[in-house]
Amino acid sequence: QGLYTFNHGAEFQYLYLEPQDSLLIYLNTWDFDESLSFSGKGSAKNNFLINLYLRQEKNEKSFKPHFRLKEKEFEAQIDKGIREQLEYYNDFLSNQSEPPSAFFDKLVKTGIYFPFYFLKEYYPINHKWYAKMDHYPELDKDFYAYREDLNLNDESLMNYATYTIYIRTYLYNRAYQIKDMDPEQSNVELNFMKMVDKKIQVEALRNQFFATSAWRTLSKESIPDKEREEVKEYFFAHCTNEIYKDEIRTSSEQKSKLKKGDQLPNLQVTNSNGEMVLVNNVARNNTTVIY
Secondary structure (H helix, E strand, O other): EEEEEEEEEEEEEEEEEEEOOOEEEEOOOOOOOHHHHEEEEEEHHHHHHHHHHHHHHHHHOOOOOHHHHHHHHHHHHHHHHHHHHHHHHHHHHHHHOEEEEEEEEHHHHHHHHHHHHHHHHHHHHHHHHHOOOOOOOOOOOOHHHHHHOOOOOOOHOOOHHHHHHHHHHHHHHHHHHHHHHHHOOHHHHHHHHHHHHOOOOOOOHHHHHHHHHHHHHHHHOOHHHHHHHHHHHHHHHHHOOOOOHHHHHHHHHHHOOOOOOOOOOOEEEEEOOOEEEEEEEEHOOOOOOOO
């Protein structure tokens, strides 16, 4: 029993399997998620999971106007959305001959609750932007009450993006709030890494978050050099994945040799016709993509 993934290019989706299941997958690779369906033993659960995913995706896209709402009105929309998805799940269960396994129930409940928790984590920064506020809105002490019951280190859900995306969003929300409350702690990526170190015990997820933050820091030209060095120092002191460390080390060295405004070395490159040309001849007075 477990949750598995399959992919086609950049697209991927999940497959839930229990002992004795036998599934046939129908898929149009152009539409992917929207066309995915299953038949065979175990198909009902998988069809429910993909349909729940599509419902939540649609809900997230339509939720943007609600960030303008005041706190209580926003929470009412969240509660309404959760109720609707729970009713959808209960309707599914009423048509099943056997109760679901504990793990399937956990997957579904995660798929229902966590996308709405994700939206609540995004509420302060989005509401601040829509309302043109200088600081985060002051929220009721119970606004994040759900956090008290969350397990951020459930290893059975580490490959479930709905779960890990929420965790990342929660940690970044905390990182931005630290900056908002204390201008001396303005390095958001460093704040994020410190939250990871404090909250996440699963080594693979810790390393993934450390590496993601390091990559974000390297790729943003707007980040001051001092903050970039602080993040790099923290990353190398806390990341235990040597592959990630080698990648960041190599990219950092390459970035230091080619700063914004520097002239490109006149290297030989291959053009779209497979011909070797000098890069400065190609890039002169043209918009050029080099990869």
